[in-house]
Amino acid sequence: MAYLPQAQETVWQTSDEFDAKRAAVLVVDVLGGVDGPTPGLEDMAGNCVKIVKAARRAQIPVIFANDAHIEGLDREIELWGEHGMRNTQGGTPLAEFEVCEGDFIIPKRRYNAFFQTDLDITLRELGVDTLVVVGCDTNICVSHTLAGAYFLGYKSIVPADATGTFLIGDQESGLTYFTRCYDSRVVTTDAVIEYFAQ
Numbered sequence: 798m799a800y801l802p803q804a805q806e807t808v809w810q811t812s813d814e815f816d817a818k819r820a821a822v823l824v825v826d827v828l829g830g831v832d833g834p835t836p837g838l839e840d841m842a843g844n845c846v847k848i849v850k851a852a853r854r855a856q857i858p859v860i861f862a863n864d865a866h867i868e869g870l871d872r873e874i875e876l877w878g879e880h881g882m883r884n885t886q887g888g889t890p891l892a893e894f895e896v897c898e899g900d901f902i903i904p905k906r907r908y909n910a911f912f913q914t915d916l917d918i919t920l921r922e923l924g925v926d927t928l929v930v931v932g933c934d935t936n937i938c939v940s941h942t943l944a945g946a947y948f949l950g951y952k953s954i955v956p957a958d959a960t961g962t963f964l965i966g967d968q969e970s971g972l973t974y975f976t977r978c979y980d981s982r983v984v985t986t987d988a989v990i991e992y993f994a995q
Contacts, residue, residue, distance in 0.1 A: 799958035825932030830886030841961035865904035911945035
């Protein structure tokens with residue numbers, strides 16, 4: 798059973814409000830192409846795939862925000878080593894997502910998927926105000942992307958069992974931080990799929 802932090806007493810976190818016509822799924826760095834997910838994150842990745850497929854059935858847009866680092870240039874490489882390199886399997890969404898023509902791919906070179914990308918304009922032109930954010934690392938790219946979303950006025954839903962941490966910090970603290978700082982509604986994969994079916 799996934800850890801779910803106590804919801805804050807905000808209108809958003811204490812409601813089950815969900816408007817599929819104003820929502821999108823944002824998949825953050827669930828990468829590996831045909832090589833498969835990061836070891837230890839297989840269950841998380843499987844839940845991300847379930848959410849993406851349910852979103853497509855409900856005609857909810859799916860957006861992949863993928864690391865697309867440039868060798869010898871991007872600052873993150875010095876901190877973390879090579880990962881998510883442009884034009885490699887490590888910078889490609891998992892094959893299990895079966896990325897299709899209706900999906901959107903947003904390459905990113907920093908933790909925050911909004912930073913100097915066209916994510917915000919894409920969401921606005923789709924009429925989106927609510928993001929279901931999945932992916933990894935919970936305490937790095939997911940956290941920074943949720944910060945970007947909050948600062949821009951988006952509502953967020955985070956399925957706890959469709960996020961994962963493996964680089965820094967722990968999962969429980971990260972999820973709690975989302976509720977405290979970004980007003981994220983933290984739920985389960987099953988709850989998100991139920992929202993989509995409404």
